[in-house]
Amino acid sequence: TAYVVLSVVFMINDGVVVDTHVMRVTQRLGLTQQQKNREKAERDLMALLPREQWYEYAKLIGAHGRRTCNARKPECDACAVKDLCPSAGRFT
Secondary structure, X not given: OHHHHHHHHHOOOXXXXXXXXXXXXXXXXXXXXXXOOHHHHHHHHXXXXXXXXXXXXXXXXXXXHHHOOOXXXXXXXXXXXXXXXXXXXXXX
């Protein structure tokens, strides 16, 4: 929550917001091996992404996780990044 406030209100990218949706999509994309540790997943993402993209990544990937790559029944056929995703099709 603090990172969201810093990013939105003060335009400061001080970290990557890793909520449940960001964590799930990031794992499925193979960008982190973390299963539960959000702090370590955040560090993995911070090492991979340019700082100026941290907030935007979390916002877009979180939305993708809520709409398409949901927990129980991801819609891999409708996924815009299915060709890049090592998990595509595993859940259908």
